[in-house]
């Protein structure tokens with residue numbers, strides 16, 4: 001029998017019992033549909049994160065914090081060390097209110113700077129300004145993006161911040177434009193705004209700065225970005241009246257290393273810091289843990305889809321066993337007429353693969369249709385706060401893989417019935433009533 | 434005309450094991466010459482179909498030997514046996530064994546499809562076989578919609594579509610009325626006379642047996658010699 005006739009006959013046979021084939025196809029459809037949707041979410045989210053990461057760009061930066069002394073539950077609080085600087089956790093440290101976190105002292109900053117592979121280090125200074133105002137349009141609260149200086153913003157208009165400029169520069173998110181009365185993104189660029197803050201002694205200060213760019217809202221940049229010059233200006237205004245003997249403490253430091261470092265070298269740099277009692281993470285590490293959570297969720301969804309497919313596989317076994325039973329005589333006749341066992345096997349496994357193909361192709365096509373609609377609806381409603389995120393993206397390669405895997409499962413499910421058919425003795429089959 | 438196409442030497446076949454063991458053939462020897470027509474005659478359950486299946490290499494004997502054109506069937510590869518069954522043998526089984534929902538033409542060309550003949554050629558040859566049996570107008574009908582006599586002719590068309598050397602027919606007229614049975618018999622004997630196809634007909638019909646060149650009588654799995662046959666003389 002020719003290959004093409006095997007396929008034609010197998011397809012014809014699968015349509016002979018329409019109801020049975022349809023039910024099996026539906027079972028496969030459900031699994032393939034789910035897999036296509038979950039893999040599309042995976043692609044959508046990871047593409048989004050990749051663009052976000054490349055927007056951040058700073059691959060030569062480590063965020064360094066003091067490794068928390070492991071005061072594990074049960075061992076009680078660690079002994080107080082008067083020489084250890086702490087920052088009282090509150091609005092400006094990001095830790096649980098009322099708790100104390102280990103802060104970095106100037107000595108720590110020097111140690112980090114001297115660590116192997118580190119080219120330069122800057123202590124992150126926490127700025128907590130009170131308001132931002134443009135002209136006389138009213139005062140608004142603002143939050144300063146902590147990684148503003150080390151990231152490359154996804155710009156809607158204007159330019160990136162300059163760390164060498166002797167000008168007070170800032171980047172505002174698109175969401176600030178309307179409230180501050182800045183007009184469109186293009187119009188906002190070049191305008192001067194006033195930032196107000198309270199110093200150590202309670203006196204009010206105002207600093208003016210120029211908007212150099214407008215930033216699209218991203219996962220990591222919903223605050224205002226400020227350049228080095230402005231950071232210093234705000235910081236010095238903020239610490240006016242600070243007692244001289246107050247130990248300065250920084251929540252974290254930003255360390256730079258050679259951008260050409262290989263992943264192994266980066267690991268070594270991080271290890272050197274860890275050995276000295278610091279925790280160091282690159283931007284990719286920080287985002288990576290976020291991505292790992294999403295991948296975990298997608299993995300669980302995929303596992304459910306695969307379970308559905310395995311159940312569907314048993315549906316295929318059942319369908320084919322019934323059709324082998326029903327066609328016993330026909331198989332006997334074909335074997336009597338000189339059809340080899342191998343061809344009989346091929347006939348039934350092709351039928352299984354075809355049923356698998358039918359279910360997975362329909363599942364994938366429907367998933368693409370439904371998913372694209374849901375995805376565009378969500379992009380303008382629920383997820384409109386995350387511009388650029390298309391939650392489901394259908395990659396042709398992953399759809400091909402899904403269809404391929406389903407066909408493989410179908411083939412494996414078909415082996416048992418196909419073997420039974422191939423082994424039939426023509427005479428027993430012909431005598432079968 | 435007188436070389437043997439099939440030879441059976443003392444073949445035995447039993448079914449089942451132990452106490453339920455049944456010896457269907459207890460040592461049967463038979464020579465079938467090229468171009469002859471032979472009737473295998475016996476009562477129901479005497480082992481006729483079993484003998485035919487062994488001769489057609491559809492089953493293996495438990496003892497004895499079968500020679501196909503001089504070579505022992507045991508030495509033939511599975512591939513070679515498949516080729517023989519596909520190209521040299523044509524089968525007309527006791528039941529029709531037609532695929533009910535397939536067309537008459539599709540049923541007839543099944544051996545050609547198995548042989549790997551392309552669709553054009555196999556349809557042409559299938560139509561030729563159907564014309565020979567005056568069924569060309571039914572080619573597109575479903576097999577299930579034919580009368581008994583028409584089905585039997587379709588089965589014969591299927592048996593000869595490959596131009597076989599030997600046609601095995603198990604009760605070819607068993608399911609037919611006398612008139613239609615006669616038509617089918619005429620077709621078979623015409624094939625034997627005109628194309629020299631060897632005919633091996635299993636039957637319990639004495640009249641059909643009488644039309645064959647030779648008769649082989651079987652009773653309870655052994656050959657019955659002419660002396661103990663009642664009624665018919667060869």
Ligand SMILES: Nc1ncnc2c1ncn2[C@@H]1O[C@H](COP(=O)(O)OP(=O)(O)OP(=O)(O)O)[C@@H](O)[C@H]1O
Nearest residue numbers: 448449455457475476477478479480481482483484
């Ligand atoms: N698969 C089998 N298992 C057990 N016994 C069998 C089997 N096939 C055939 N037999 C027995 O072998 C004997 C011969 O059977 P066979 O079919 O050859 O008879 P037959 O001469 O063709 O009869 P009929 O004219 O009724 O077709 C019968 O008694 C039958 O019951």
Ligand SMILES: [Mg+2]
Nearest residue numbers: 481482527603
């Ligand atoms: Mg019989």
